Amino acid sequence: MSRAHGSWRPLLDHLRPHRGLLALGGALTLAGSLAGLAMPLLAKTAVEAFGAQRSPAGPLLGLTVVVLAAGALAGALGRYVLERMGEGIVYRARRDLVDRMLRLPVCEVDRLKPGDLLSRVTSDTTLLRAVFTDGIVESVTAVFMLVGAVVMMALMDGPLLLVTVGVLVLVGGLVGLVMPRIRRASVQAQESVGEMGAALDRVLQAFRTVKAAGAEQREIDAVAGAARRARDRGVAVAWWTSVAGTASWGAAQLTFVAVLGVGGARVASGALQVSSLVAFLLYLFYLVAPIAQLLQGLTRVQGGLAALSRIREIEDLPAEETSPAGPGGTDRVQAAPVGVRFENVAFGYGGGRPPAHHEVSFAVPAGGVTALVGPSGAGKSTVFALLERFYERQGGEISVDGRDIRQWRPFELRAALGYVEQDAPVLDGTLRQNLVLAAPHASDEAIGRVLRLTRLEELVARLPAGLDSEVGHRGVTLSGGERQRVAIARALLRRPRLLLLDEATSQLDAVNELLLREVIAEVSSETTVLVIAHRLSTVAGADQIVVMEGGRVRATGTHADLLGTDDLYRELAATQFLAARPA
Ligand SMILES: Nc1ncnc2c1ncn2[C@@H]1O[C@H](COP(=O)(O)OP(=O)(O)OP(=O)(O)O)[C@@H](O)[C@H]1O
Numbered sequence: 001m002s003r004a005h006g007s008w009r010p011l012l013d014h015l016r017p018h019r020g021l022l023a024l025g026g027a028l029t030l031a032g033s034l035a036g037l038a039m040p041l042l043a044k045t046a047v048e049a050f051g052a053q054r055s056p057a058g059p060l061l062g063l064t065v066v067v068l069a070a071g072a073l074a075g076a077l078g079r080y081v082l083e084r085m086g087e088g089i090v091y092r093a094r095r096d097l098v099d100r101m102l103r104l105p106v107c108e109v110d111r112l113k114p115g116d117l118l119s120r121v122t123s124d125t126t127l128l129r130a131v132f133t134d135g136i137v138e139s140v141t142a143v144f145m146l147v148g149a150v151v152m153m154a155l156m157d158g159p160l161l162l163v164t165v166g167v168l169v170l171v172g173g174l175v176g177l178v179m180p181r182i183r184r185a186s187v188q189a190q191e192s193v194g195e196m197g198a199a200l201d202r203v204l205q206a207f208r209t210v211k212a213a214g215a216e217q218r219e220i221d222a223v224a225g226a227a228r229r230a231r232d233r234g235v236a237v238a239w240w241t242s243v244a245g246t247a248s249w250g251a252a253q254l255t256f257v258a259v260l261g262v263g264g265a266r267v268a269s270g271a272l273q274v275s276s277l278v279a280f281l282l283y284l285f286y287l288v289a290p291i292a293q294l295l296q297g298l299t300r301v302q303g304g305l306a307a308l309s310r311i312r313e314i315e316d317l318p319a320e321e322t323s324p325a326g327p328g329g330t331d332r333v334q335a336a337p338v339g340v341r342f343e344n345v346a347f348g349y350g351g352g353r354p355p356a357h358h359e360v361s362f363a364v365p366a367g368g369v370t371a372l373v374g375p376s377g378a379g380k381s382t383v384f385a386l387l388e389r390f391y392e393r394q395g396g397e398i399s400v401d402g403r404d405i406r407q408w409r410p411f412e413l414r415a416a417l418g419y420v421e422q423d424a425p426v427l428d429g430t431l432r433q434n435l436v437l438a439a440p441h442a443s444d445e446a447i448g449r450v451l452r453l454t455r456l457e458e459l460v461a462r463l464p465a466g467l468d469s470e471v472g473h474r475g476v477t478l479s480g481g482e483r484q485r486v487a488i489a490r491a492l493l494r495r496p497r498l499l500l501l502d503e504a505t506s507q508l509d510a511v512n513e514l515l516l517r518e519v520i521a522e523v524s525s526e527t528t529v530l531v532i533a534h535r536l537s538t539v540a541g542a543d544q545i546v547v548m549e550g551g552r553v554r555a556t557g558t559h560a561d562l563l564g565t566d567d568l569y570r571e572l573a574a575t576q577f578l579a580a581r582p583a
Pocket residue numbers: 110349353356374375376377378379380381382383
């Protein structure tokens with residue numbers, strides 16, 4: 001689980017930028033609470049006055065009212081300042097967490113579940129606020145109240161104080177025992193909330209499939225199971241909190257009885273005045289509230305520390321260097337196409353899986369179209385993942401434009417490459433927002449050019465609001481072929497020196513297939529195209545074909561060469577590729 005257990009340092013890190021507000025809010029809250037301590041003093045004076053058969057002095061009453069009113073005002077202001085600080089802490093934690101998440105390397109994010117990540121940004125950061133507003137401040141105020149009450153009690157009567165302190169020590173020991181249990185249960189509760197997010201995300205990502213499979217009830221049960229675990233851990237927190245609360249309340253009542261007994265005897269023997277005993281008992285009552293407040297504050301801190309440990313797990317992951325000035329403009333002059341070379345590249349995804357690449361060697365010349373073909377699982381997409389440096393090769397050499405890939409800074413490398421994934425993700429938003437994702441400052445001419453290149457002009461003309469039409473979540477309003485061409489247009493807008501195109505495996509209709517072939521042919525005149533080809537029509541037009549199987553390169557050549565020399569290729573060609581058998 002987490003290394004933050006028992007460590008307060010991360011909390012202090014979050015607090016540091018807000019220490020001015022914390023000091024102000026803390027001081028105001030404290031002033032508000034301490035003003036309450038004036039009440040028993042007033043009671044003492046009043047009882048003494050009654051004893052002397054006179055009424056308490058008016059000025060004293062007036063002063064007490066003023067002190068209490070000022071205290072109430074200070075308390076309210078303090079609360080506001082602290083809540084404000086809490087919001088500031090949550091904002092900063094969320095911003096930093098999102099910043100870190102988006103800079104994580106792909107290999108890290110592949111391990112994590114999006115729903116769980118989401119719950120860390122939303123739910124865990126919210127718990128963090130409670131640590132500072134209710135947790136730390138309430139605890140510190142409670143400690144001051146406790147100390148204040150104890151000092152006042154010491155002034156009243158030493159022996160009675162001893163009785164009280166004895167009980168306080170007992171309560172302290174008990175709280176010390178219970179807190180780690182509350183922390184553990186809080187961590188588990190937050191983990192379950194994360195699991196719930198992950199389970200829900202799983203369903204929402206494949207909503208149609210879940211519906212079509214009639215699997216709604218099973219998925220509901222899975223999400224509800226995680227919710228149930230969160231509830232159970234929450235109940236455990238409530239149990240331990242109420243154990244501590246009840247025990248400390250009982251201890252306070254016991255002390256009250258003991259003080260009444262011992263104090264009564266001391267009053268009878270003349271060692272103590274009745275007024276002092278009354279004030280002492282009132283202070284004793286004052287102790288109950290801060291003890292409960294301290295308990296609640298410490299419980300909040302436990303929950304916050306649990307949340308913080310989950311936030312730190314992400315913050316501790318390595319971050320990638322991203323482009324300092326964001327994605328570059330796109331009206332930049334087209335840089336020359338680049339070539340790529342793989343030499344004896346070895347790579348495995350780890351986790352006990354067999355290597356995905358064994359001594360993979362091939363060269364892609366600058367310009368033109370090179371097609372990667374091979375059965376499913378042959379390692380074709382892995383070539384792209386290594387070229388984009390989503391993962392690092394483990395052996396051999398990869399060079400881009402004659403330079404070792406490790407000498408390229410990742411953002412520099414990615415700026416030179418255009419990457420179109422197989423399922424051509426289209427993001428929620430307008431068509432224009434999707435196109436300019438990698439090139440936010442693209443001019444209308446540049447957008448028009450890629451629309452023409454990718455044969456999307458007709459689509460744009462058909463859409464109700466043209467480029468500013470919403471494409472829906474994951475681009476549901478577009479067809480598969482349109483999504484693919486939007487993804488290609490997006491990649492081209494950045495004027496890549498090498499276009500990595502993972503062709504859709506889904507069947508495209510004849511028109512879309514023809515369009516795609518035309519697009520690839522035209523694009524290859526201005527950049528290198530490396531395409532993972534799943535259809536014969538794409539392969540037939542390629543300048544070079546690399547045949548992969550089982551993580552190795554089997555053969556390289558043109559369509560005509562390979563038909564004559566490679567059995568696997570001939571077999572793939574005979575089945576038009578789409579029905580390729582697994583590796
Ligand atoms: N992120 C990943 N984590 C673990 N293993 C992976 C990952 N991606 C791919 N693999 C495994 O690596 C091997 C090569 O996969 P790769 O995606 O490169 O094949 P492919 O030739 O592109 O297949 P397809 O044509 O079906 O997309 C496969 O055995 C696959 O299961």
